[in-house]
Amino acid sequence: MTTEPLAxxxxxxxxxxxxxxxxxxxxxxxxxxxxLLGFTALxxxxxxxxxxxxxxxxxxxxxxLKAALVVWFFMELKDDVAFNRLVxxxxxxxxxxxxxxxxNDTRHRNRVDAYNGARVDPRSxxxxxxxxxxxxxxxxELGPLPVIAAESDGEAAHE
Amino acid sequence: MTVEAEAEAAIPADPHHIxxxxxxxxxxxxxxxxxxxxxxxxxxxxYLISILLAFFAGGVFALILRTELLxxxxxxxxxxxxxxxxxxxGAIMVFLFIIPSIPAALGNFFLPIMIGAKDVAFPKLNxxxxxxxxxxxxxxxxAIVAGxxxxxxxxxxxxxxxxxNSAVWMTIGVFILGFSSILTGLNFIATVHxxxxxxxxxxxxxxxxxxxxxxxxxxxxxxxVLAITLLLLATEKIVGIGxxxxxxxxxxxxxxxxxxxxxxxxxxxxxxxxxxxxSEVIACFSRRKVFGYxxxxxxxxxxxLLGFLVWxxxxxxxxxxxxxxxxFSALTFxxxxxxxVKIFNWLATLYQGSISLESPMLYxxxxxxxxxxxxxxGLFLGTLSTDIHLHxxxxxxxxxxxxxxxxxxxxxxxxxxxxxxxxxGRLYDERWARVAFVLVFIGFNVTFFSQFILGSxxxxxxxxxxxxxxxxxxxxxxxxxxxxxVGFVVMAIMFxxxxxxxxxxxxxxxxxxxxxxxxxxxxxxxxxxxxxPYDYHLxxxxxxxxxxxxxxxxxxxxxxxx
Amino acid sequence: xxxxxxGDSHFLQHHYDTPAQQFNAAKLGMWLFLAQELLFFxxxxxxxxxxxxxxxxxxVVGSHLLDYRMGALNTAVLLLxxxxxxxxxxxxxxxxxxxxxxxxxxTIALAGVFMVVKYFEYAHKFEVGFLPGSHFAxxxxxxxxxxxxxxxxxxNGVPYHLRTFFGLxxxxxxxxxxxxxxxxxxxxxxxNRNRKGEFSTRYSTPVEMTALYWHLVDIIWIFxxxxxxxxx
Numbered sequence: 001m002t003t004e005p006l007a008x009x010x011x012x013x014x015x016x017x018x019x020x021x022x023x024x025x026x027x028x029x030x031x032x033x034x035x036l037l038g039f040t041a042l043x044x045x046x047x048x049x050x051x052x053x054x055x056x057x058x059x060x061x062x063x064x065l066k067a068a069l070v071v072w073f074f075m076e077l078k079d080d081v082a083f084n085r086l087v088x089x090x091x092x093x094x095x096x097x098x099x100x101x102x103x104n105d106t107r108h109r110n111r112v113d114a115y116n117g118a119r120v121d122p123r124s125x126x127x128x129x130x131x132x133x134x135x136x137x138x139x140x141e142l143g144p145l146p147v148i149a150a151e152s153d154g155e156a157a158h159e
Numbered sequence: 160m161t162v163e164a165e166a167e168a169a170i171p172a173d174p175h176h177i178x179x180x181x182x183x184x185x186x187x188x189x190x191x192x193x194x195x196x197x198x199x200x201x202x203x204x205x206y207l208i209s210i211l212l213a214f215f216a217g218g219v220f221a222l223i224l225r226t227e228l229l230x231x232x233x234x235x236x237x238x239x240x241x242x243x244x245x246x247x248x249g250a251i252m253v254f255l256f257i258i259p260s261i262p263a264a265l266g267n268f269f270l271p272i273m274i275g276a277k278d279v280a281f282p283k284l285n286x287x288x289x290x291x292x293x294x295x296x297x298x299x300x301x302a303i304v305a306g307x308x309x310x311x312x313x314x315x316x317x318x319x320x321x322x323x324n325s326a327v328w329m330t331i332g333v334f335i336l337g338f339s340s341i342l343t344g345l346n347f348i349a350t351v352h353x354x355x356x357x358x359x360x361x362x363x364x365x366x367x368x369x370x371x372x373x374x375x376x377x378x379x380x381x382x383x384v385l386a387i388t389l390l391l392l393a394t395e396k397i398v399g400i401g402x403x404x405x406x407x408x409x410x411x412x413x414x415x416x417x418x419x420x421x422x423x424x425x426x427x428x429x430x431x432x433x434x435x436x437x438s439e440v441i442a443c444f445s446r447r448k449v450f451g452y453x454x455x456x457x458x459x460x461x462x463x464l465l466g467f468l469v470w471x472x473x474x475x476x477x478x479x480x481x482x483x484x485x486x487f488s489a490l491t492f493x494x495x496x497x498x499x500v501k502i503f504n505w506l507a508t509l510y511q512g513s514i515s516l517e518s519p520m521l522y523x524x525x526x527x528x529x530x531x532x533x534x535x536x537g538l539f540l541g542t543l544s545t546d547i548h549l550h551x552x553x554x555x556x557x558x559x560x561x562x563x564x565x566x567x568x569x570x571x572x573x574x575x576x577x578x579x580x581x582x583x584g585r586l587y588d589e590r591w592a593r594v595a596f597v598l599v600f601i602g603f604n605v606t607f608f609s610q611f612i613l614g615s616x617x618x619x620x621x622x623x624x625x626x627x628x629x630x631x632x633x634x635x636x637x638x639x640x641x642x643x644x645v646g647f648v649v650m651a652i653m654f655x656x657x658x659x660x661x662x663x664x665x666x667x668x669x670x671x672x673x674x675x676x677x678x679x680x681x682x683x684x685x686x687x688x689x690x691x692p693y694d695y696h697l698x699x700x701x702x703x704x705x706x707x708x709x710x711x712x713x714x715x716x717x718x719x720x721x
Numbered sequence: 722x723x724x725x726x727x728g729d730s731h732f733l734q735h736h737y738d739t740p741a742q743q744f745n746a747a748k749l750g751m752w753l754f755l756a757q758e759l760l761f762f763x764x765x766x767x768x769x770x771x772x773x774x775x776x777x778x779x780x781v782v783g784s785h786l787l788d789y790r791m792g793a794l795n796t797a798v799l800l801l802x803x804x805x806x807x808x809x810x811x812x813x814x815x816x817x818x819x820x821x822x823x824x825x826x827x828t829i830a831l832a833g834v835f836m837v838v839k840y841f842e843y844a845h846k847f848e849v850g851f852l853p854g855s856h857f858a859x860x861x862x863x864x865x866x867x868x869x870x871x872x873x874x875x876x877n878g879v880p881y882h883l884r885t886f887f888g889l890x891x892x893x894x895x896x897x898x899x900x901x902x903x904x905x906x907x908x909x910x911x912x913n914r915n916r917k918g919e920f921s922t923r924y925s926t927p928v929e930m931t932a933l934y935w936h937l938v939d940i941i942w943i944f945x946x947x948x949x950x951x952x953x
Contacts, residue, residue: 017739018923021814029811033804037797040946044793047951059947067940074807075936081745083352084752091756094380095763097467099770102416105471105483106771277736280746345753353746354736383757387764391892400888401854402768408882409854413771417764685738 022079032073039066182584183680197282200680202289203268204582209292210264213255218647220248225606225640228633231624238623242309245621249312250329254336255296257567258425261432262378263292263343265574266371268582270347272675273365275356275686280349288342291335298332311621313418314389316403316411320396327393334389337382340428344378347371358688365673365692366442366455370435373459377424377431377466385421388414412478419470427466429563430530431459433570434501437523440573441505443671444520445512448693451504458497465494475546484543491541498534502527517669518592522573525600529565533558536611551621554614557607564603572599572650579654580668581675585661591653598646605639665706677702732924744926751930755937758900762941765893769948772889776882778874783886784952785870786851788842792950795838796942802831803939806908806932813925818915821928825912828935832905839898846887853891857884874953890949897945900938907931 039062046058072078077085183200193201224244227234236244267285271278279285302308306325310318319326351364351372364372392414394400401407403414442449449455471479471487505527514520536558539545549555580586609632614620618629625633667676672695674688690697704711730740737743773780809824846852849863859867867879911931914920920928 017741019740019744019926023811023814026808026811029804029807033800036800036803040793040796040800043947043951044789047789047947047953050953055951055953059951060944063944063947066943070803070936070940070943074803075933080748084749087749087752087756088759091380091759091763094467094760095766098384098420098760098763099767101468101471101483101486102413102420102767103770103774104486105416105479106410106413107774108480108482109478281750282734282736284750341757345750345757348753349746349750352749353742379753379757380760383761384764387761390896391764391768394892395854398853399855400892401857401882401885402772402888402892404854407854407888408772408776408885410771413768417767420764 022076024073024076028073032069036066036069039069184584195286197278197286199267199271199279199282199285200582202285203264203266205289206259206267206292207264207582209289209296210256210260213251213296214260217248217252217256218644220244220251222640222644224248225637227623228625229637231627231630239307239309241623242621243307246309246311247303250299250308250333252563253312253425253429254333255299257429257563258336258340259292259343260429260567260571261436261574262347262371262374262428263288263339265436265571265578266347266374266432267343269578269675270350270368270371271354272681273368273673273692274351274354274359275674275682275688276350276354277681278354279346280354281346284342285346288339288346291342292339295332295334295336295339298328298335300332302326302328302332313422314392315418316392316395316414317405319392320404324396327396330389330393330396334386334393337386337389340378341382341386344375344382347375348379351375356682356686356688358686362453363688363691364456365675366438366449366452366459367435369456370431370438370459373463374428374431374435376460377428377463381421381424381428381467384417385425388417388421391417412474415474415477415479416470419473420467423470423473424463424466426559426562427462429567430570431462433526433530433567434459436570436574436577437505437526438501439673440519440523440577441508442693443577443669443673444517444523445509445514446695447508447512448691448695449504450507450510451500452691452693454500455504458500461497462494465490465497469494469541472541472546475543476550488541488543492538495534495538498530502531502534518589518596519573519577519669521593521596521600522569522576525596526566526569526573529561529569529603533561533563533565536561549614551619552614553610553618553620556620557610557614560607560610564607577669578675579657580664583658583661584664585657586664586668587657587661588653591649591656595646595650595653598649599643600646602639602642602644602646606636606643607639609633609635609639663707665704665710666708667703668705670703670705672698672703677704730923732919740923747926747930748933751933755933758934758937762893762896765889765896766944766948769889769893772882772885773952776880776885778876779880779882779886780952781874782867782870782876782880783883783890784950785873786866786883787890787950789950791838791842792946795835796946798831798835798838799939799942802828802835803936805831806935810925810929810932813915813920813928814922816922818918818920821915821920822912825908825915825928829905829908829912832901832908835901836898836905839894851883851887853888854884857887893945893949897938897941900941904931904935904938907934 043059043062046055046062051058071088077088183198184204187196193205196202223235224241227236227241227244267279270276302325306328307323308325308329309322310326314326314330351368355364391400391402395403395409399407400409402409403411405411438449438455469487469491471483472491475484475488516524536554540549540555540558576587576592613629613632613636616629618625618632666679669676672690673692674686695703701711704714706714733740733743737746805824805827809821809828812818812820812824849861849866850857850859851863852858867883871877871879908931911928914927
């Protein structure tokens with residue numbers, strides 16, 4: 001029978017073995033909510049004034065800030081043990097890794113060798129859309145271009 | 160280690176209290192007591208039975224495949240049947256056997272005991288994950304019975320989008336099995352972090368636990384990607400969302416990215432637990448403190464993390480960009496480093512140990528040899544130029560069977576033999592265990608070494624027929640498969656005999672200093688650990704005593720007289 | 722393990738020593754579950770990234786076909802529901818059983834509003850043929866909307882890969898919507914347990930874990946909204 005606290009217990013818990021919450025004030029939650037709503041308005045605002053390329057950047061940065069607010073205050077990672085923060089951060093890092101390595105492929109398929117990714121659509125006998133060779137065959141240069149039907153009068157949406 | 164606070168002490172109110180004289184198997188009876196149990200030991204045993212059934216099914220498919228390949232052209236079945244057979248062999252072995260094998264069966268049984276916990280952190284979730292596993296298995300069975308699934312276990316698009324809907328059943332089955340794996344991993348991480356007894360700090364954690372822990376990290380981080388992949392695949396097949404279908408602007412190679420983002424780390428889900436068992440067994444049968452404990456522990460974590468960075472080496476000839484290919488190839492070589500660290504530390508542990516060659520040790524030594532071959536041939540495949548030649552040949556088949564069978568299955572068998580007395584309370588016939596080992600070991604090498612030669616000479620994998628020149632090697636390989644089969648039959652009879660009439664095992668038949676041995680079942684009281692799991696010089700005589708309790712009493716009485 | 726610590730803690734499971742240990746384990750388990758949820762959605766975001774980089778014009782036109790006001794409304798609704806969820810936790814922690822129940826009900830109601838808005842969005846897209854992948858067949862008002870969206874985006878034509886955009890749109894919002902439904906169900910369950918007085922200042926873990934899950938569902942939407950609705 002030991003009274004020694006378990007090594008893995010949260011450092012913020014005193015030794016009495018009870019759960020001790022950091023009960024945040026309702027005021028803080030209201031402020032966070034207002035900030036979140038404000039950021040949402042800002043995102044929509046940024047959308048309505050055209051920033052070109054920067055719209056995506058602005059949207060992602062603001063979203064990240066909003067998510068950080070939710071995680072830090074609402075999910076109380078602020079007062080949580082370090083390992084729980086690591087779990088969350090780890091998951092985000094692994095998504096980043098997944099995306100970075102996959103797009104390292106998809107963004108470079110036609111850069112080194114345009115025909116590396118050549119696949120033929122068995123139905124049409126042409127290079128399949130969505131592949132490097134398909135994009136190049138449709139007259140794209142280095143960057144990928146979308147396939148646009150010749151007409152723009154609205155009739156062309158059908159295949 | 161609280162030897163004095165053993166079973167005699169009164170146990171506080173505990174719904175899973177096991178009374179004196181009974182054990183975890185006999186203290187409750189009836190099917191219902193098993194199906195509703197939350198005892199990690201019983202859940203582990205149920206997993207063990209389930210995966211052994213899956214192993215049997217997968218093994219039968221393997222023997223049928225090898226029989227078909229005795230001759231070029233038709234031997235016993237049509238080409239379509241053959242395609243289904245190798246798909247079922249792969250899918251059953253990977254998803255129903257290897258992935259849950261060591262963590263869910265042996266890990267469930269031993270993880271809480273080895274860290275001095277009464278159970279895993281979430282016992283009900285543990286039972287739920289077993290049920291989820293069974294549900295997944297049922298869906299897989301439906302796919303087998305109702306369908307015609309011949310995509311191989313990888314379900315590559317666009318081929319898997321053609322044909323009937325049996326691929327969907329299989330996909331749903333594997334999707335469900337994935338959640339079983341995730342929940343097990345989640346449970347184990349929480350258990351290792353929060354349920355350790357006092358004195359069980361990270362530097363004393365048994366290496367088995369380190370391996371299971373690293374595995375659990377992969378299970379939690381990688382398996383959800385498999386889930387979303389299979390969900391997208393099923394949606395693609397049913398609705399045609401156009402993500403993987405090139406005709407709709409999708410990208411079939413993207414499926415391979417998704418699939419291998421899980422399935423390469425999954426290779427480490429399969430091998431890390433095998434390595435974990437080998438670390439335990441080598442220490443026990445060398446009677447030595449493990450050499451380089453921290454290096455072995457950290458190399459497990461390193462393998463778990465590095466395993467996420469190399470998935471593209473499965474896609475060198477798939478149409479992936481050369482640029483990505485080079486990056487993935489370079490990173491692949493990094494994986495050899497922690498693997499090598501393990502091998503060398505095991506060898507150093509053996510050095511000047513007092514080695515005894517009992518069956519668990521034989522399997523572990525075989526693991527080291529076979530995994531080394533499997534690992535080094537992996538480097539051939541990670542090298543771009545040689546991979547172009549060897550890709551999709553029997554060389555690949557031989558490589559991963561050396562790692563998965565020579566590695567994981569041998570590790571699993573090592574652990575099964577090692578812990579059999581603890582799980583069942585009975586000893587087995589060591590002579591027949593060795594006979595089975597020799598048969599499986601020889602059979603394995605005959606089967607798969609000939610496949611290395613076949614592959615390097617250009618025999619493609621998954622082919623129904625082949626050129627006449629390959630027949631001698633194919634026949635050799637099939638002959639080896641039959642030897643493995645005989646070996647497993649011998650082993651099964653040996654274990655069955657042990658269950659029926661084996662001698663009663665002592666608490667610690669191998670005289671191990673490991674925490675899981677010298678007390679019945681779980682610790683009756685929360686222990687305070689004062690030594691490491693491999694500190695043979697610090698273990699008491701009682702802890703290392705190999706006989707039964709009665710024999711110990713006799714031993715002490717004799718000592719008293721003297 | 723100390724029997725004293727068990728006391729009247731009926732909520733304490735036999736294999737834990739203290740309420741704190743049980744709580745910390747539950748919380749770690751929940752964060753691990755959330756990590757796997759993130760990776761699960763992560764796969765969808767990777768697919769999004771790949772196709773967006775390949776078919777930027779389809780993405781721009783596609784986003785113009787979504788009503789960003791509805792998206793913004795839903796964002797506000799979900800943020801508000803996150804707030805009510807956190808207030809439910811706070812009430813449970815301070816032992817205010819009535820407020821806990823009310824905040825849980827408010828959260829469920831807001832989640833319901835989200836699903837209703839989503840329903841109207843889906844219904845419209847089904848009506849005009851903005852269906853995923855091979856079923857993409859805009860007609861009637863849908864065609865006019867495409868022309869208008871293309872004009873707004875400055876794209877001279879109809880991107881073929883609009884079908885891919887809608888494929889991903891339906892999968893991403895569909896999987897997210899499924900999570901919302903599951904969250905509503907779990908919160909209903911929590912409401913019932915709260916009604917039966919199972920929670921106290923010493924034990925409010927299930928409410929907290931449910932709220933953590935709900936916040937994650939909110940976070941996913943925080944990213945889905947601009948990435949789907951606000952591309953220019």
